[in-house]
Amino acid sequence: AQSVTQLGSHVSVSEGALVLLRCNYSSSVPPYLFWYVQYPNQGLQLLLKYTSAATLVKGINGFEAEFKKSETSFHLTKPSAHMSDAAEYFCAKAKAAGNKLTFGGGTRVLVKP
Amino acid sequence: DTGVSQNPRHKITKRGQNVTFRCDPISEHNRLYWYRQTLGQGPEFLTYFQNEAQLEKSRLLSDRFSAERPKGSFSTLEIQRTEQGDSAMYLCASSLERAVETQYFGPGTRLLVL
Numbered sequence: 001a002q003s004v005t006q007l008g009s010h011v012s013v014s015e016g017a018l019v020l021l022r023c024n025y026s027s028s029v030p031p032y033l034f035w036y037v038q039y040p041n042q043g044l045q046l047l048l049k050y051t052s053a054a055t056l057v058k059g060i061n062g063f064e065a066e067f068k069k070s071e072t073s074f075h076l077t078k079p080s081a082h083m084s085d086a087a088e089y090f091c092a093k094a095k096a097a098g099n100k101l102t103f104g105g106g107t108r109v110l111v112k113p
Numbered sequence: 114d115t116g117v118s119q120n121p122r123h124k125i126t127k128r129g130q131n132v133t134f135r136c137d138p139i140s141e142h143n144r145l146y147w148y149r150q151t152l153g154q155g156p157e158f159l160t161y162f163q164n165e166a167q168l169e170k171s172r173l174l175s176d177r178f179s180a181e182r183p184k185g186s187f188s189t190l191e192i193q194r195t196e197q198g199d200s201a202m203y204l205c206a207s208s209l210e211r212a213v214e215t216q217y218f219g220p221g222t223r224l225l226v227l
Contacts, residue, residue, distance in 0.1 A: 009153075032213045043117070043204060043218035044156070051213055090155050094213055100146065100169065101216060103155030 003027070006091050006104035014112050019063075019078040021107045023091030026072065031093040033074040034101065035065055038088045047089075050074060061085070086111045115139060117219035119205050125225045126195055133191045134222045138207030145188050146216060147180055149173065150202040162188060163210065195226045 007022040025031060032051050036044040048059025055067045061084075065076045074091060088108045092101040118137045126132050138145045143164050148156035159178070160170045164185035174180075177195075182188040192199055202223050206216040 004155075036218075041220070043220045044206075045218070046215050049213075049215065092155075099144065099208065099213055099216070100158045100161055101148075101156070102158070106153075106155050 003102045004091050004093050004104035006089075006107050008107055009105060010108050010110065012110045012112060013081045015083060016080050019076075019081045019085060019109065021076040021089050021091075021109070023065075023074045023076065023104060024072050025074065025091075025093050027093060029095075030069065031095065033065075033067060034092045034094070035059065035063070035074075035076050036090045036092060036103075038090065038106075040087075044090065047076070081109075081111050083111050083113065085109060117205055117207050117217055119203075119219040119222050121222060122220060123223050123225075125227065127227050128195060128197060130195055131191065131193045132195055132224065133189055134203055134205075134224075135187060135189050136205030136207075136219060137187045138205070139217055140186075141209070142207035142217075143185065143210050144208045144214075144216075145182055146206040146208075147188070147190055148204040148206065150204055150221070151200075156204055159190075192224075195224075197226045200224055200226045 005024045034049045035047040048057045050067045058064045063078045088106050091104040120135045146161040147159040150156040162182040177193045180190045202221045204221045206218045208214040208216045
């Protein structure tokens with residue numbers, strides 16, 4: 001069973017529009033959750049992480065995500081898309097110990113001018 | 114540059130050949146991870162080290178795969194008798210040991226097996 005599910009493998013947004021990327025997780029205990037971004041031919045860069053402190057997490061480049069335990073979700077948003085936001089985005093979870101990451105399948109974002 | 118580095122960045126090989134990849138982590142990081150990413154998928158965990166000890170291996174890591182981190186610094190990932198299904202991006206990441214520290218990823222090694 002998929003531990004991390006990202007709804008929508010591709011998302012197309014207009015420049016200046018809201019970016020919303022959905023992530024749901026399954027876990028028997030509250031996990032640690034992450035969003036990473038991957039630009040073409042590059043490694044993954046951390047956008048933000050949730051580690052059981054504030055449920056609304058602010059990250060780099062204007063992104064933020066909200067942890068909702070009741071919905072087992074950790075959706076990523078950005079109020080206004082820039083052309084430079086075109087990339088692939090991965091949601092991931094980790095256990096408290098061990099720290100290996102389990103990734104979702106990724107969502108590729110296309111930004112239209 | 115103090116980030117994670119990986120070499121080579123690209124490798125093309127023929128089926129049946131052996132290949133070895135290297136990862137140099139951020140210098141003070143004692144945890145090092147290997148992941149594999151196939152086209153259109155998220156990365157999948159392969160194995161990780163704390164210092165020189167290999168603490169966990171995924172069942173994805175078949176007998177043809179071996180990873181080492183002999184002095185607790187750089188790591189190598191070797192694939193013996195490569196198969197076309199081994200074609201993927203191999204990502205290395207490193208982190209500090211503290212609970213759920215951020216993993217910093219290298220640029221990856223893209224392997225193509227012909």
